[in-house]
Amino acid sequence: MSLLDLSRQVALGIDIGGTNTKFGLVNHRGDILAKGSIKTDEYEKVEDFIESLYQNIEPLIKTYSPHKNLDGIGVGAPNANYYRGTIEQAPNLRWKGVVPFAELMIQRFGVPCKMTNDANAAALGEMMFGAARGMRDFIMITLGTGVGSGIIAGGSLIYGHDGFAGELGHTIVKPGGRKHWSTGSEGSLEAYASATGISITARKFRAEFPDSMLNEYPEDEINSKTVYECAIKEDPTAIEVFRYTGQKLGEALANFVMFSSPEAILLFGGVIKAGDFLLKPTKLHMERNLLPIFRGKVKLVFSELDEADAAILGASALVWENNNK
Amino acid sequence: MSLLDLSRQVALGIDIGGTNTKFGLVNHRGDILAKGSIKTDEYEKVEDFIESLYQNIEPLIKTYSPHKNLDGIGVGAPNANYYRGTIEQAPNLRWKGVVPFAELMIQRFGVPCKMTNDANAAALGEMMFGAARGMRDFIMITLGTGVGSGIIAGGSLIYGHDGFAGELGHTIVKPGGRKHWSTGSEGSLEAYASATGISITARKFRAEFPDSMLNEYPEDEINSKTVYECAIKEDPTAIEVFRYTGQKLGEALANFVMFSSPEAILLFGGVIKAGDFLLKPTKLHMERNLLPIFRGKVKLVFSELDEADAAILGASALVWENNNK
Known part of the structure; x- marks a missing residue:
């Protein structure tokens, strides 16, 4: 394939969330040529959801793809399985059980479709278009409502034997610690470092310190944003x-x-708006718990991708990843 | 290369320990054609050590290698770096600093030489010749004086960006827990699950329970072997x-x-002689701390390789790993 042809390839990147689904046409340089979104939770049947995607995306392909076609589709979705092309038991989607999502997409769009979970897609996006360009070993940690992760080792995503590798948010950091509101596990990373976890910590700490500014907010406004507002004051x-x-x-x-001895750990998601208030103690305690041979070597950085576009770019990167194999 | 030629290839596998160095000539099927050992700690200079290796091994090659030559050398050694071919700051070897071991071996033997740490070598050995044949995702945990590990993901060893990945023995399982006798870290896996850690636990527990049979042994005989003897009684x-x-x-x-969502975790080393006394609670607490999507899926098994040969086979597998790339 000539360089010219490569530059005219177009992938469709789709990011499925519980409420909204975002999509975009992306070229090999990571330019988003066109984008849009539909409501995920309006569609009881996955077939109707896919038909709606098709009706919305088909005109964009005709207008914005140089060859008026697609080279492939990449999908980031909760509980997506890379090997099977399925979405399995996703708690925040209306389609229950094991959904053969990739197969349905291939039938409707007529091009290859690959999928993985949203954090893995974000890691691929960072490797192709973001802060991890040129890195072969890094870990992406997404700090949002939950804590997700994507692990790149030796230049490839780690999928594990069943396609579910990289659930670092559910690793236990404090045995017997805080009970997770959904999984029931005790002391998982997500129970502390997600936006939800930070709200719980803030409510606990403000009860212990009546003088804190945090006590000026009603209970349901205690979140990582309001904690940040108080921290800068x-x-x-x-x-x-x-x-x-x-x-x-x-x-x-x-x-x-x-x-996995990564070159860098990339942090991404709403929680990183806390900036140095979070980054400095994170770095301190990471370094303190490392063996000497690992100390001072691992870059701890924030994502460079625009949050609104990262999921689309990451999903589209699944298409190029496969083409390069 | 024909199948016949492949079957006549011979690799030299070397396992360097603090006291003894074992070596063997290994064919592509994992048969050890000849083996021997020298004392590691007799040689103040690494050059003298390598010369002694050569004098011991040269006659074996002449006698046992079908082509009277070697196709390559694989070395497992503490603190060995895969990328640089060096042994770096190994606390239990006499050669200090950064030793360009692979380069010195290549100069003396005239064939390629690859090296990695002993646990990584053991993982490769299991993948090529042992319980992990055909597996593309598994983790090897060596439970000896210390706790080592080798991680295979997608069919390849994880080396990390600097060649030092897989130090799972030093991950913290209990923050603020037992202080490690050498690293100073608090609550690492090695502090509990190594033979050394088990001795510490046994001394602590027998002091709390004066009726225990463990109190019939002198202090310096409290180790995983004597604890096992009491357990079977x-x-x-x-x-x-x-x-x-x-x-x-x-x-x-x-x-x-x-x-990394492995298909299996392989346990290896002296401590596994405890059998079900150790395996059953390990499996119980592993399953209890997993997210539901991982439960009941991961095989927890003991190594199939003979302990005396595993290190040699594992080191020799480095040679085949490279030939297959």
């Missing part, structure tokens, strides 16, 4: 919420480093 | 030592499973 309790979160995250990251 | 304290060790190991394994 130098409220010691709010700062302590991020320090505590960073300690748990840093301890977990040290264990991850001793597993 | 149904001493509850000895059984509790393995149960406690298995809990810590199982909790750690659950975290490893959620990282």
Whole structure:
């Protein structure tokens, strides 16, 4: 294939969330040529959802793809299985059981379709178009409502024997610790370092410190955003919420480093808006828990991709990943 | 290359330990054609050590290799770096600093030489000749004086960006827990699940239970072997030592499973002689700490390789790994 042809290839990247599904046409350089979205939760049947995607995307292909076609489709979705092309038992989607999503997409669109979970897609996106360009070993941690992860080792995503590798948010950082609201496990990383976990920590700490500014907010407004607002006003309790979160995250990251020895750990998602309030204690406790041979070597950085586009770019990267094999 | 030629290839596998160095000529089927050993700690200079290896091995090659030559050398050694072919700051070897071991071997033997740490070599050996034949995703845990590990993902060893990946013995399983006698870290897997860790646990537990049979042994005879002897005589304290060790190991394994989702975890080394006393609680606590999608899927098995030969076979597998790339 000539360089000219490569530059005219177009992939469709789709990011399926519980509420919204975003999609975009992406070229090999990572330019988003066109994008759009539909409501995920409006469709009781997955077939209707796919038909709606097709009706929305077909005109974009005709207008924006240089060859008026697609080279492939990449999908990031919760509980997506890379090997089987399925979405399995996704708690926040209406389609229950094991959904043969990739097969249905191939039938409707007539091109190859690959899928993986959203954090894996984000990791691929960072490797092709973001802060991890040129890296062969790194770990992506997404800190949002939950904590997700994508692990690249030797230039490839780790999928594991069943396609479900990389559930680092559910690793236990404090045995017998905080009970997870959904899985029931005790002391998982997600229970502390997700937006949900930070809210729980903040509610606990403000009850212990009546002087804290955090007590000026109603219960349902205590979240990582309001904790940040108090932290920049130098409220010691709010700062302590991020320090505590960073300690748990840093301890977990040290264990991850001793597993796959990555060149960098990329942090992504709403929680990283806390900036240095979170990053500094995270780095401190990561370094403190590492063996000397790993210390001072691992870059701990924030994602470079625009959050709104990252999921689409990451999903589209699944198409190029396969073409390059 | 014809099948006939392949069957006549011979690799030299070398396992360097602090006291003894074992070596063997190995064919592509994993048959050890000849073997021997020299004392590691007799040689102050690495050059003299290599010369002694050569003088011992040269006659074996002449006698046992069908083509009277070697196709390559694989070396398993503490703190060996795969990318650089070096042994770096190995605490239990006399050669200090960064030793360009592979280069010196190539100069003397005139064939390619690859090296990695001993646990990685053992993992390769299991994949080529042992319990992990045909597996593309598994984790090898060596439970000896220390706790080592080798991680295979997608059919390849994970080396990490610097060649030091897979230090799972030093991951923290209990933050703020038992202080490690050498690294100083608190609550690492090695502090509990190594032979050394088991001795510490046994000394602690027997002090708490004066009735235990463990109190019939002098202090310096308390080790995983004597604890096993008491356990088979149904001493509850000895059984509790393995149960406690298995809990810590199982909790750690659950975290490893959620990282790379292996088909199996292979346990290897002196400590596994404890058999079901250790294996049952390990499996229980691994399963208990897994997300439901991982439960009941991961085989937890003992190594199939003879311990005396495993290190040689594993090191020789480095040669075939490279030939197959």
